[in-house]
Amino acid sequence: MVEESRPAFAAERRERILELVRAHGTMSLRDLAVKVGASEVTVRRDVRALEAEGLVDRRRGGVALPGRIGHEQSYAGRSGRCAAEKSAIAAAALRLVKPGDAITVGPGTTTEAFARELASRSDITVVTNSLRVADALLGASGIEVVVTGGTLHAPVRALVGAAAEQSLAGLRVNRAFLSGNGVSAERGLSTPNPAVAAVDRALADCAEETVVLADHTKIGADTMVSTVAPESIAHLVTDTSADPEVLMTLEETGALVHVAVVEQERGQ
Template sequence: MVEENRPAFAAERRERILELVRANGTMSLRDIAVKVHASEVTVRRDVRALEAEGLVDRRRGGVALPGRVGHEQSYAGRSGRCAAEKAAIAASAARLVRPGDAVTIGPGTTTEALARELASRTDITVVTNSLRVAEALAGASGVEVVVTGGTVYGPARALVGAAAEQSLKGLRVTRAFLSGNGVSAERGLSTPNPAVAGVDAALAACAEETVVLADHTKVGADTMVATVPPEGIAHLVTDSSADPEVLMTLEETGALVHVAVVARERGQ
């Protein structure tokens, strides 16, 4: 079917997949493909997008509910997902920050982990719209923290809106560190919320280059609103469980891919 890959139908197809998984608990990709009249490749891409939003969990050859109620996963719930991978990604990304740097950091559980890594640094400036990032750096004597204005968006623990975007205009920093909910070679970095997307784009616009922090559940996922185009991603920091084919396509767009090694993989 030609229509199965058209963006206009993607949201409807993903909603149908979510309905099927909610009704059955677990399903194979093959069964889902039959039900939604799409290829397994298309369904796999849809499942990645749904997993990036915390709506389903991928299993070997299939998909399952993550064991929660409600449409949008809580911030605390996202914090517990892939915690070891996020810690490794944060440690790797922190090596891209040097004394004297000014950086922007967007909202997210992985960027919050990055902020904790930077708390012991000296002579850096962090501009952020993330309440959790600001809190993690509040006691860091060597870090100057600049928080944007804006309206609080609770699920992301972030400041959003025109005031947040306006406060970033005219700034220039070395790097922007963003997380989002999906990253692909086709659309770059994306997020399901337009308000969050607007500030993510503004944080990136301030920077000489953008660094995306994305665990394997987000690599290859494509959510509703694109924030940074593929060619605008200078670095992608992920973990070793990310799909190598997707990483290769991202490298072809110009991103330098850093694969962080999780502590358990080092035998620690």
């Protein structure tokens, strides 16, 4: 008898899925399948059952706690998650920066990792509203850092508001490097906070191209406020655990997808 036809096993597996989602907030079906030792088809069926009970919300390629679409985690709560993936994404994104470039960099733990990689470069101008990005570049002698004005938004350690948006008006840069809480082919890049979204849009509007940095937990996820339309994403840099079906749909909107390999996976 196969596992999914045995109610006792199904109940245990669904309880484990619920525990994982509660612990992480959002998870992809692929990650859940690995964690519980079942197929994605089985996990998808379990998730439908949990959603019917009001315990989780389904989304393309993954699952979240109910009401997660409008929730904004603290910076500290996000910083330790997928650290290896974010480091690999940051290193891959660095290849899109050339000497003499001017770029904008938005807030987030992934863009902070990117800034640490960027610190090794020279002859670069970085415009940012992120205090953590600016701090990561503090000792980089070859990089000119321009920080916007604005009001501090503590959850993302970034400056937001009219002053931040106005300080970006009229600027022109080569690329914008942005992160967020979700990226999908339907809504593009999104974030839970309208003030953060408004400055993200201003950072993108400055640039000839927009590069989105997103680990696999963000791929296929939607949050409350859309910041960059899917057709405006020129490059998406993610990791090998991202849902391939969602990546295909993003490629169909015109994004060039770069898949970064985590250091531990090299040579396997």
